[in-house]
Amino acid sequence: MDNHQILDEDEILFRPIYQTGKGFYVLAAALLTVFMFGVVMYIRQLIFGLGVTGMNEPVTWGFYIISFVFFIGISHAGTLISAILRLSKAEWRRPITRMAEVITGIVLLIGGLHPIIDLGRPDRILNIFERGRLQSPLLWDLTSITAYFTASTIYLYLPLIPDIALLRDRGGRFNKLYTILSWGYEGTERQKHVLERAINILMIMVIPIAISVHTVISWIFSMTLQPGWHSTIFGPYFVVGAIFSGIAALIIVMIAFRKTFHFDDYLKKIHFNYLGTLLLVMSLLWFYFTFAEYLTTFYGHEPPEMRVFLYKFTGGYSPFFWLMVFCNFIVPVVFLSNKKLKTIPGILVASIAVVIGMWLERLIIVVPSLANPRLPFPTGIYIPSLTEISLLAAAIAAFILGFMVFSKLFPLISIWEIKVGREESVRIVSERLNEYLPSKGHIRKQIV
Amino acid sequence: MPKYGMVIDLNKCTQCEACITACKLENNVQIVSKENAALGRAMFWMKLLDSNFEGAYPDIRPTKIPMLCLQCDEPPCTKVCPVRATYKRDDGIVAQIYPQCIGCRYCMANCPYSAKTFNWLKDEQQIENEKCYNTDVSVRPKGVVEKCTFCIHRLQAAREKAKSEHRKLQESDYIPACAEVCAAHAIYFGDLDDPHSQVFKLINDYRKFTLQEELGTKPKVYYLSAKAE
Amino acid sequence: MPGKIKSFFGKLIFIQIILLSFLWMLAAGMTLLLINLVHVSYEVNDHQSASIAISILGIAIFWVLAGILTYVLFGLYKGRKKGA
Numbered sequence: 001m002d003n004h005q006i007l008d009e010d011e012i013l014f015r016p017i018y019q020t021g022k023g024f025y026v027l028a029a030a031l032l033t034v035f036m037f038g039v040v041m042y043i044r045q046l047i048f049g050l051g052v053t054g055m056n057e058p059v060t061w062g063f064y065i066i067s068f069v070f071f072i073g074i075s076h077a078g079t080l081i082s083a084i085l086r087l088s089k090a091e092w093r094r095p096i097t098r099m100a101e102v103i104t105g106i107v108l109l110i111g112g113l114h115p116i117i118d119l120g121r122p123d124r125i126l127n128i129f130e131r132g133r134l135q136s137p138l139l140w141d142l143t144s145i146t147a148y149f150t151a152s153t154i155y156l157y158l159p160l161i162p163d164i165a166l167l168r169d170r171g172g173r174f175n176k177l178y179t180i181l182s183w184g185y186e187g188t189e190r191q192k193h194v195l196e197r198a199i200n201i202l203m204i205m206v207i208p209i210a211i212s213v214h215t216v217i218s219w220i221f222s223m224t225l226q227p228g229w230h231s232t233i234f235g236p237y238f239v240v241g242a243i244f245s246g247i248a249a250l251i252i253v254m255i256a257f258r259k260t261f262h263f264d265d266y267l268k269k270i271h272f273n274y275l276g277t278l279l280l281v282m283s284l285l286w287f288y289f290t291f292a293e294y295l296t297t298f299y300g301h302e303p304p305e306m307r308v309f310l311y312k313f314t315g316g317y318s319p320f321f322w323l324m325v326f327c328n329f330i331v332p333v334v335f336l337s338n339k340k341l342k343t344i345p346g347i348l349v350a351s352i353a354v355v356i357g358m359w360l361e362r363l364i365i366v367v368p369s370l371a372n373p374r375l376p377f378p379t380g381i382y383i384p385s386l387t388e389i390s391l392l393a394a395a396i397a398a399f400i401l402g403f404m405v406f407s408k409l410f411p412l413i414s415i416w417e418i419k420v421g422r423e424e425s426v427r428i429v430s431e432r433l434n435e436y437l438p439s440k441g442h443i444r445k446q447i448v
Numbered sequence: 449m450p451k452y453g454m455v456i457d458l459n460k461c462t463q464c465e466a467c468i469t470a471c472k473l474e475n476n477v478q479i480v481s482k483e484n485a486a487l488g489r490a491m492f493w494m495k496l497l498d499s500n501f502e503g504a505y506p507d508i509r510p511t512k513i514p515m516l517c518l519q520c521d522e523p524p525c526t527k528v529c530p531v532r533a534t535y536k537r538d539d540g541i542v543a544q545i546y547p548q549c550i551g552c553r554y555c556m557a558n559c560p561y562s563a564k565t566f567n568w569l570k571d572e573q574q575i576e577n578e579k580c581y582n583t584d585v586s587v588r589p590k591g592v593v594e595k596c597t598f599c600i601h602r603l604q605a606a607r608e609k610a611k612s613e614h615r616k617l618q619e620s621d622y623i624p625a626c627a628e629v630c631a632a633h634a635i636y637f638g639d640l641d642d643p644h645s646q647v648f649k650l651i652n653d654y655r656k657f658t659l660q661e662e663l664g665t666k667p668k669v670y671y672l673s674a675k676a677e
Numbered sequence: 678m679p680g681k682i683k684s685f686f687g688k689l690i691f692i693q694i695i696l697l698s699f700l701w702m703l704a705a706g707m708t709l710l711l712i713n714l715v716h717v718s719y720e721v722n723d724h725q726s727a728s729i730a731i732s733i734l735g736i737a738i739f740w741v742l743a744g745i746l747t748y749v750l751f752g753l754y755k756g757r758k759k760g761a
């Protein structure tokens with residue numbers, strides 16, 4: 001029996017798995033080329049040493065650490081949308097959760113590889129396992145990123161099980177894979193209950209793990225004595241920045257897939273409106289933290305701190321600094337608070353600006369503090385080399401490729417959640433409203 | 449247990465840079481190419497730091513301080529190393545374990561004195577330089593961090609010599625290359641805990657100061673400097 | 678026919694348990710790793726308290742995650758329709 005003939009009402013969500021256009025292959029080939037070029041440049045770095053990069057003394061950390069922090073930051077897209085919106089029972093999250101969780105999985109892999117790319121002796125990585133020091137923030141990093149990756153992969157997988165069961169029942173290719181991965185799911189009441197319970201536990205567990213990940217990454221910087229880094233605000237600042245860049249990346253991914261796969265009926269204007277509002281709120285929160293950080297630095301006026309401060313505000317790095325403020329604050333506020341500009345193209349522009357701006361923010365955090373050492377040595381200069389730029393391009397290519405592979409195997413929008421939403425949400429939400437609102441009988445009784 | 453420290457008398461120092469040269473030769477520190485030095489990758493365990501400018505233009509005289517690893521008693525670098533490739537010994541020397549270092553450069557980011565240096569490229573010296581290598585000191589591979597260790601190989605050799613001669617280690621047995629070579633006798637080295645050593649007397653000199661004392665790193669390299677009246 | 682289905686079913690469960698065991702191996706591996714690091718910190722006398730605190734947290738998280746996934750696997754199989 002050919003199950004393809006029976007058309008599901010959500011057929012369009014299944015289509016990317018079964019139909020592959022020519023554009024897919026062209027794009028995949030182009031991205032693979034970029035990725036392989038990055039791999040070649042990395043092998044070259046392994047042979048010749050880190051001298052092939054632009055790093056030097058005193059700027060001993062550059063693009064690799066910047067990209068590391070940036071990619072791990074984007075991973076907060078998954079937690080915010082999936083966990084927090086599920087926790088707050090927001091019904092509009094239903095078409096978005098899958099893409100958010102996939103973003104988290106892919107960027108954690110890419111971001112987690114970057115410190116290894118940055119090592120001078122990656123062949124000695126086992127030294128961390130054999131003789132590591134848990135007192136070092138880098139080890140805290142290792143533990144929390146591994147924990148977050150495990151938790152978020154499980155959190156991606158559990159809501160995926162009913163969709164895999166749907167795919168298994170349709171027949172077609174990869175049926176064996178789907179049968180194995182669906183774990184005998186048939187949609188019985190007991191099974192739904194088990195799954196819901198597990199998802200609920202995980203959704204609460206994943207939030208503190210996610211917050212700890214980016215806090216610990218910020219502590220790599222703030223636990224040092226460097227001026228501009230040794231600040232208590234770094235923990236919350238980085239978490240806010242991560243959620244900020246995560247929402248922006250999620251919006252870009254959603255718009256890209258909406259266009260390519262014609263998901264217009266599922267990813268509606270209202271989803272982008274709500275996400276756009278969240279992006280605006282995060283932009284204002286980001287600005288608040290940035291303003292607080294720099295105001296306290298300036299007011300205290302300590303000489304080593306002021307050197308770094310002036311380097312960012314008026315010195316060598318001022319173009320990047322002000323571009324970052326423009327991208328992270330001015331563009332989002334202009335486009336997202338204005339009803340006329342808050343269209344889907346407008347939200348896309350704001351999101352792209354935020355992604356660029358947040359990468360620049362990592363640059364502004366890493367390089368100026370290193371370039372201005374405490375002692376009066378000459379100010380450092382950092383010019384990224386072809387190796388670093390090509391590895392950044394390879395990382396972005398890997399991100400897109402990862403999504404493309406995922407879209408061929410599993411649905412990009414959570415089909416069972418949409419079905420549950422269609423069938424049960426109205427009833428659940430109206431029941432919930434009745435719990436909030438006062439009942440009708442009281443007024444009549446009181447008058448009498 | 450001795451606590452090794454150093455005192456540098458800036459009123460005697462002529463800034464001849466013999467100490468810097470001696471250090472480089474003694475410890476097989478890489479001589480990098482011109483292009484790499486221009487990029488900021490020159491490798492020096494001991495440097496001259498511009499600290500003061502005296503006089504008016506055009507007769508400006510910079511006062512430079514010979515800067516090496518200050519062998520802190522509370523080293524910020526050892527705190528953050530993920531693999532214990534840098535650690536503080538009981539005799540006060542902050543040592544490096546080159547085979548253990550994974551090259552993450554976190555210690556370099558945390559040192560407030562910029563005392564550490566990194567092997568950015570493979571060590572490729574001309575054959576004339578390689579012939580002059582000090583056989584007591586390993587040549588570091590690319591990708592590891594290195595810094596001044598108070599010529600700890602000399603300490604090990606002196607200890608073994610004293611042991612074989614069935615006597616205790618004396619002050620004159622162990623001296624780092626920079627202190628040995630200084631023509632102005634501006635660098636003093638010894639046991640800070642030994643009341644008979646010269647360094648012990650000098651750290652009670654009124655001219656004494658340490659760099660960035662307020663950071664609480666407790667460096668064991670002291671400087672003596674008195675301004676001319 | 679029933680015999681053939683049974684052996685396929687058996688193979689299926691076998692593969693699924695192997696996949697689940699990866700998570701148990703990860704939890705066990707992280708436990709061994711963190712305990713080793715605590716042991717090293719005692720050996721070199723280097724902030725043992727920090728090592729122990731972080732290890733306890735880390736180990737707990739991984740076992741909880743492995744437990745949740747195992748609960749799901751067995752729960753899904755228990756909740757299947759009768760006569761499946």
